[in-house]
Ligand code: SF4
Ligand code: SF4
């Protein structure tokens with residue numbers, strides 16, 4: 021958190037200074053652990069076992085919030101049945117956290133209110149990502165920490181506008197405002213608003229499926245806007261093969277990158293400070309983005325480019341600026357955003373749901389125990405191991421993430437003076453114990469390989485990672501972890517398992533050791 | 534009625550239990566100057582510029598750390614107060630290399646400055662904070678010219694070794710705001726007071742360079758520095774404050790969505806600072822938000838549409854490129870149906886762009902094959 025969401029982390033640290041208790045559940049002993057009362061270095065991919073173990077104790081020792089469970093939730097009995105099979109002793113076998121620590125955590129969690137849970141991609145980037153999230157929700161409902169300020173389940177979004185891209189309907193199943201494409205009424209509403217007919221009524225493809233269908237030939241025209249898929253998707257070799265087979269690939273971006281190499285047409289876009297518009301942050305707060313400088317050459321705003329293409333298909337879209345698009349279309353067509361317009365967010369942004377222009381915005385959801393679908397539903401889940409676990413040939417777990425000084429594939433930070441100097445190449449972080457066993461010294465070039473590929477990268481020996489783990493990021497093309505990562509996906513969300521795959525590490529010249 | 538009442542410059546005001554004189558005054562828009570006081574940190578009372586006169590009290594008291602009490606009678610600009618502030622300012626100007634117009638306005642000082650410049654190579658530079666300096670503002674406000682005391686020479690060389698932050702100890706007034714910003718606001722615990730007496734210095738670790746310390750280059754200390762001791766390397770000498778416009782925007786990196794001020798000169802961003810008192814970040818930024826803005830001016834930016842021809846890219850105009858995209862998609866859809874095209878939107882770009890792209894795919898291409906990298 022101090023690396024990927026640094027400013028959010030400062031508020032957590034402030035809270036600790038003011039006496040709040042902090043529990044960090046992370047295989048790595050990162051900076052925030054210095055501030056924690058308890059660190060739970062669980063095994064990679066064992067989150068559900070730990071959470072079920074904690075809930076086991078809460079129920080067994082009768083520490084849970086009866087009132088909340090009885091009046092605001094359904095499905096408690098089923099949850100109880102599942103978690104009863106996760107006595108701390110059994111949970112420990114799976115997650116490596118000793119039974120007493122699990123009990124201690126459960127008691128600590130039950131002793132205070134509210135408790136806030138924050139998580140990032142360590143939870144979602146697993147084959148069981150969706151189940152991990154449900155498991156956290158189960159815990160928070162059991163503790164009665166839902167629908168209260170400073171409580172709840174708080175995903176910290178990796179990219180600045182992931183929340184917004186979802187809200188805007190850049191998803192295969194919903195229009196903007198989460199209105200299902202399978203809902204005839206919603207389609208009719210959008211047909212009228214967009215002055216068109218026959219909007220498609222079945223869910224579309226998700227990214228991994230699109231990529232696979234580039235190879236099968238079902239998808240022939242592929243339009244990539246601002247994503248460097250060739251570096252960010254798991255298993256670079258496979259991805260590059262898929263991109264290469266695209267019959268017609270359009271890339272719209274601000275820089276040439278590894279993905280644009282495969283394009284047939286590249287469209288130059290205006291960047292962040294060359295646009296007016298809005299971003300929506302992790303707290304669902306819609307904030308303004310403003311123009312400071314002109315775009316280089318003839319680069320144009322992305323919305324303009326899409327409008328031009330629509331025009332060539334005979335669609336005349338009336339909105340002619342980001343402001344008009346928001347005020348006249350997005351907020352009109354998305355009930356939860358209806359109260360947000362550019363005038364109202366000139367200074368601080370507003371948090372949706374914000375249904376009317378006199379609504380102050382909503383800073384936390386499920387107030388008074390009300391959930392979108394009535395009562396809160398417990399969804400008990402069983403632990404499942406990552407799709408690829410260490411074995412004789414590939415004895416280490418590779419887990420990946422971001423580092424402080426860079427962002428994603430560095431198309432931006434790599435071009436900022438100073439940031440490259442602070443971190444100029446990828447490293448493979450390994451533990452002291454493993455380094456000793458392998459006779460690897462700090463900063464030595466090593467080979468890390470998986471069933472998909474291998475990279476040469478400098479070893480960084482650190483106390484942060486436990487033995488048995490290799491930790492890497494995906495900021496650099498050289499030594500990019502995604503040469504190694506496993507394209508295994510959560511069956512529902514199709515999120516890739518970036519957080520776990522099996523690798524081996526080797527010294528570069530075997531006789532040198 | 535008279536319960537929690539305090540008089541400031543003769544006017545009665547109410548205060549809440551625990552409020553300091555400074556807090557009551559600023560609520561009433563009465564300007565008491567401060568230097569060391571940092572919002573959201575515990576007042577240290579170090580600089581004494583904020584002193585005020587309280588009727589019946591023997592000494593002047595610092596407004597930033599003195600709680601308001603019932604029927605307290607405060608003067609914020611009495612002759613005694615002004616005299617004290619002028620002395621404080623004289624001493625501060627003499628405490629280091631404050632070579633702006635104010636700190637070296639008479640000739641005697643200019644010669645001394647010249648000599649000093651030869652001794653320390655960085656010191657010939659005019660102060661980078663000139664025009665953007667609390668000390669200079671206050672010297673102007675109280676008409677303090679400096680030169681009343683001998684200037685103290687700074688023993689500590691300027692730190693230039695890191696790529697982002699200049700630390701010029703010769704201009705440091707030891708107010709401690711950076712130490713508070715680092716320890717109490719960002720809680721990075723990288724810097725503290727070191728050495729003693731005239732040797733006092735803000736040190737990182739055991740007086741190491743920032744790059745070799747716990748510093749994470751959030752730059753909170755730079756934003757807190759009221760003088761020219763800590764400045765962004767990228768912004769140094771780039772613009773005078775009155776030449777820039779401030780534009781409020783949102784950070785382009787992570788999902789925290791910090792609010793930034795872009796300091797823009799001639800359509801070029803020269804500096805970024807956090808929007809104080811703005812949600813969600815209350816002025817705080819990290820290294821990316823503060824220093825990660827210059828990618829937009831990179832020479833490698835895509836500037837014109839490109840079309841691949843015989844394995845190479847050639848430049849094209851918008852009409853040609855857009856016609857090609859549009860015609861090819863038309864041909865594909867005519868032959869293979871709408872679901873033979875697919876699109877990936879960008880989770881970094883603005884909402885309006887993502888909205889527009891899904892609208893294009895749904896309303897125009899008639900497919901729901903639209904997604905973005907939420908999953909990664
Ligand atoms: S840049 Fe940030 S971490 Fe470094 S000394 Fe300044 S406040 Fe502390
Ligand atoms: S300044 Fe740092 S923490 Fe804030 S939004 Fe930008 S990247 Fe995130």
Ligand code: FES
Pocket residue numbers: 566567568569570577578579580581582583584595596597598
């Ligand atoms: S501002 Fe009050 S003592 Fe410095």
